[in-house]
Amino acid sequence: MSAFVRYELLNFIRSLKFIPSSVLYLTWVFIMYAYKNVPILSSYGASSIALYLTMTWMAMAMFTMEEEGEKHILFAHLGSKSKYLRGKWLAIFISMIPLMLFAIFFPILTGSFKGGMTSEYYVLALFCHVIFGIFGVLVGTLFSATRFATKKYAWLSAVFVLVCSLASKSLIETAAFLKWILWLFPPVFYVIEHMGNEFIVNKEFWIDMIFVILYILLAAQIIVWLFLKKER
Template structure:
């Protein structure tokens, strides 16, 4: 059931042609970054992961809005549960971002764009970090879709602000008191991940593991909140219709 629903959602999205802009942004950004060689491995990964975070947030918003909710009720009935439908939506766009994460990491490796041979540990760390950043972007975007905010101009503006603040989290701390160092961790930990990439040689394996795990946990908490809110919203809507 879930597999067929994901395939249908993917087909529906690709027929809309709304996928072109965010996907083109991610692909072109990566190719442009590596248009000059050689490049430092982890610093480059920090930049491409940031590109994927922005592109995935754009892709997630674009995906959830591509039919303006016209098929939502029918697909919820077909899937049997609202929770299953909303989870399938998230999984569909996540699969796309996971593929683009692979492109961002393996493209420079295949074409020898780095200044030195890349170790397997660096490759694995880079890929998992890109996936974590992509899922953070998607997990943020779901709260700004049409069913939550009908004014999409305002929604896009607010999402853009959240993206900028998330990217600048570490910079905010530099200009404030030391005890505000928790701020980048309360915000979507995008700046924390970028800092981890740029200082990977100085971080222990345990710190790397904990930071990446925290990013995944943060994204999954956002997802859980979204699924709870979306399911309650859908149930309330059905009750109003019956009443």
């Protein structure tokens, strides 16, 4: 598995497909911290949302690197299609680490924040970026490695999911019945609502975090099943 992950990372670097998404994300972070005395949590919330979009793009780029013939050779070499998927995910998450660390530590090193960092802020910033990165990878995988990955509508469908998940709170306030549909989309606001001016650990926070983790586990299992069904 480790050899496959290294192969994927080197292949991804050589393809240069990581450049557009990475450059746009780094540019976003630079612009966001061009001014000093910005609020800590809401700024991390904004960079987490940008990472959500970036990792969707990056996941779709990585899953479309190989042709069908090359992919089946990798299946045979690994001995398992699920290992292929897990290896791809691991390679994508490794690719995410530099972007995530840059978004967390750049404003600290440049003194852009209003107020000082605390251990709770570090944990929350890391958690928020990781969760949003996972959301992005799941969306990207869904529309590039399953039967939803139709060449004509894959990117449009991914953008639709991203927009609906980010605007879910406003959509529900506009039409309450949509909450029964929008629970299918990544629950980004269950995380982002806690990235306000003040961080409070209460019962609502833990309920939201448990729901987010359960959503990720269930969504990952469904995507694995859809991937294996497509590759039969």
